[in-house]
Amino acid sequence: MKGSTIEGGVVVSRRRKGVARGLSIMDFILRIVAAVGTFSAAVAMGTTNETLPFATQFVRFRAEFDDLPSFVFFVVANSIVCGYLVLSLILSLFHIVKSNAVKSRILLIVLDTIMLGLAIAAASAASSIVYIAHYGNPKPNWFAICQQYNSFCERISGSLIGSYVAAAILLILIIFSALAISRT
Structure with a gap:
């Protein structure tokens, strides 16, 4: 009986390590996907502009992302989050190798939460401007x-x-x- 209990404990321990390693691999992949998302968002917004001709060839209306501070904040914030995600890949690789590291995971939770707040703040600020660009607001004549x-x-x-x-x-x-x- 005792031999099967110890053996069962070893099996459970190996399963827990396997789950933790699987989560670490998924963590690494998701960090890459998120970094690509923030990078593409920053580049797409940062390179956005359009010029429309008016009555003559010399008078033109131009819309650029940096005309609005919310869009500038969006580009800067997404660039910061992208940089963090790229740097955090090092810790993510460390967790694949050593799946029972707890302190570095707690650090990642804290930093990920801060970056989540920054990403949501930037996206929310830009969303309000995008909404007004699409639908306007008749009360203040926007x-x-x-x-x-x-x-x-x-x-x-x-x-x-x-x-x-x-x-x-x-x-x-x-x-x-x-x-x-x-799981650790």
Whole structure:
């Protein structure tokens, strides 16, 4: 009886390590996907501009991302989150090798939570401007500009998708790290 209990304990221990290693591998992959999402969101927003001719060839209307501080914040915040995600790949690789590391996982949970907050703040700020660009607001006489600046609006809307996907992945990463800690 005692031999089977010890053997059963060893099997359970190996299973827990296998689950923790699987979570670590998934953590690494998700960090890469989130980094690509924040990078593409920052690049798409940062390179967005459109020029429309007016009555003459010399008078033109131009829409650029840096005309609005919310969009500048969006680009900077997504760049910071992307940089963090790339740097955190080192710890993620460490967790694949040593799946029972707890202190570094706690550090990742704290930093991931901070980056999640930054990513959500940036995406939310940009979302409000994108909403007004699409629909306007008649009370203060803010007109929708997306009927004229189609390309500009498509790019800024698309960049929001990458940022929100990265924020969702950061939330999943926090949950994975907490699960991995509970398995050790």
